[in-house]
Amino acid sequence: MQKTLKKLYTSPTKKKYKIINIINKKRIQMILIIMLITITLSATNYFRLKNMLNKELEIQESYQEKLKNKSIILSKAYKKNQEKSKKTGSISIIDSKIKEIIIKNGGKLNNLQWYFGDSQKINVISTQNSKKSINIIQDINKIKHLKFTELILSKTGINKSIELDITLTIIP
Numbered sequence: 001m002q003k004t005l006k007k008l009y010t011s012p013t014k015k016k017y018k019i020i021n022i023i024n025k026k027r028i029q030m031i032l033i034i035m036l037i038t039i040t041l042s043a044t045n046y047f048r049l050k051n052m053l054n055k056e057l058e059i060q061e062s063y064q065e066k067l068k069n070k071s072i073i074l075s076k077a078y079k080k081n082q083e084k085s086k087k088t089g090s091i092s093i094i095d096s097k098i099k100e101i102i103i104k105n106g107g108k109l110n111n112l113q114w115y116f117g118d119s120q121k122i123n124v125i126s127t128q129n130s131k132k133s134i135n136i137i138q139d140i141n142k143i144k145h146l147k148f149t150e151l152i153l154s155k156t157g158i159n160k161s162i163e164l165d166i167t168l169t170i171i172p
Contacts, residue, residue: 120170
């Protein structure tokens with residue numbers, strides 16, 4: 001290192017000597033220029049990174065807000081569905097109660113059909129003894145959320161049995 005410096009000072013006509021000489025003479029000015037450049041670059045980099053971070057935070061907040069809104073909508077729909085199912089009763093529970101009533105009163109269930117549309121309806125066709133038909137009608141009338149829409153009694157002629165054709169409407 002010393003040899004190269006001696007060569008530079010001994011031969012003042014070379015370009016390297018001139019550069020080093022300028023640096024020595026204007027050292028304070030060079031330091032100020034370098035500091036100004038580094039401060040400017042670091043400040044620009046800082047603000048650029050800060051701006052990128054703010055944009056990412058805004059995007060993240062918007063996604064979180066959308067997710068929160070969707071979860072609120074989903075929970076409201078779930079609660080509404082739960083309330084509706086509590087009001088109307090479960091289809092399987094109503095179905096099993098009707099079957100239970102008919103079997104308990106000694107009847108034979110011929111047909112049980114569900115109709116879903118504007119109003120939920122059930123069509124029940126069963127055959128039983130004429131004395132037990134009244135008990136079946138009374139027991140079905142005790143089931144919550146069911147209302148008689150149509151009731152048809154038909155004589156079958158076999159062992160004094162009656163065919164009971166009931167159309168029920170589910171009320172909320």
